[in-house]
Amino acid sequence: MTATWRALALIIVGGLSATALAKDKQPTAIVIGGGMAGLTSAVELQAKGWQVTLLEAKPSIGGRSGLAASEWVGSAKLQPTLYHYLDQYKLKAVPAPDYVRNPGYLVNGRYFSEADLQKEAPSTVEGLKRFDKSLDDLAASIDDPLKPLANHTLQTLDSISVARWLEKLNLPPTAKALVDQRIRSRYDEPSRLSLLYLAQQARVYRGLPDTEMRAARLPGGSQGLAQAMAKQVKTIKTNARVSAIVQEKDGVTVKVGDTRYSADFVVLAVPLPALGKISLAPSLSALQLRALKDINYGWRDQMLLQFKKPVWGKSRLSGEVYSDQGLGMLWVEPALKGGANLLINLSGDNARLMQAFGDRQVVDQVLIRFDKHFPGAREQFKGYELRRYGKDALAGGAYLAYGPGEISLYWRLWEQPLGRVVFAGEHTDALYPGTLEGALRSGQRAAAQVIDLKAGKTVGPVESVAEAKPVAAPEASTKGEKKGFFSRLLD
């Protein structure tokens, strides 16, 4: 071999081994946000051989996962992804007793089980049943909950608020107060909520009895799962609040204070209000920027009140309890935290109203109302823990709760990557937003998308609003026909 050929061969071999090296190079990802979604992406990518760095702004991981040390979760049928991870980390959910599975009611300060209410206030129960039936009719009109905008009628539902629909149902006052409370506890204030969103969510859970919603207790709460996942992630930086993300041709740089982290891809698993505070280059699309300003988040603040002894007498304030006084859901916490504990959720506008108050003032306001229901409560009170998600800049609300018109504009917007940045978080899950299940599913989806992008595959777009095909006009416009269910609704 001549010297020239030898040199050429060396160059080729050198070139080949560099290519081989590049091929074998461990792919890298930065996950921003250490809630359930970010943790899921991190463990899934790591399991596929990726080098992952998780950046969390707070001193500890877990994000919005519950304050309750032992929270109620749904059944495995309802939350398959949650149970998949519980199994993986050998965490056991304990079956819940019946009185937790069925809702209770606090009416004029008196506690009623569903059966008691039926005996003593049948018109209220009739109202509750009428609401359930009407909502179920709406849910049944959605063939596929992944396509809630499939026809013109459903698109119209998106422009109607839940409050307007409830007015038309004309429920008796107590039933109306209890229904309002149920909706604001699960989602947000009825006046702020899209009717299509309520119907789509009812469609997702349709056919599963309500008793499946609180089928089991998770000892240690979802924090237990968060900790188990975090143990698997090799590199976690807490107190690392990301301020900027810059994408280049071959990778992404993420800024935390004066420190810069680089990787091939980023999973951005923070709630939308927190996302709005991160600078992105290139920028989000005009629609995404609009969505950041628009998309409604429900408000739900949680407080754990500790008493020296139970003050609720024989009432079984456990599970999901709705009061007609806007007090919110109450759970009697099993005495895991010592003494007698009560978890109170202040939701919707009741929580927003409290925004201007300090923590102690909020607790006092709740205690005053609680003392009316259960005299002596204030003397027995000994302490509290409070989580105010609406005031927390890293959350900006409890969870996504589409307002009127928002599904039409923003449906599945965040499942589309922005270059090398993929979005995760409960708000990006089309079926189970606002839940642990949704957060976990979104983390899995984001990890799979990152892997696809690395393999050079095109990701998305998922079916968008523009692709939804309008079908026949709703019954309301059909002249001479007997007025149907939808036309009554839209009158």
Ligand SMILES: Cc1cc2nc3c(=O)[nH]c(=O)nc-3n(C[C@H](O)[C@H](O)[C@H](O)COP(=O)(O)OP(=O)(O)OC[C@H]3O[C@@H](n4cnc5c(N)ncnc54)[C@H](O)[C@@H]3O)c2cc1C
């Ligand atoms: C009051 C309340 C009750 C709930 N009850 C239930 C229930 O009973 N059942 C159920 O299934 N679900 C429930 N949920 C919903 C569930 O808790 C959430 O859906 C889930 O925890 C959201 O996880 P996530 O990872 O999407 O977001 P998060 O948990 O919010 O995680 C996002 C993380 O990103 C971090 N972050 C934000 N900005 C930055 C930044 N710039 N840099 C770095 N990190 C950043 C945040 O600190 C946070 O840790 C409840 C939620 C609330 C608020």
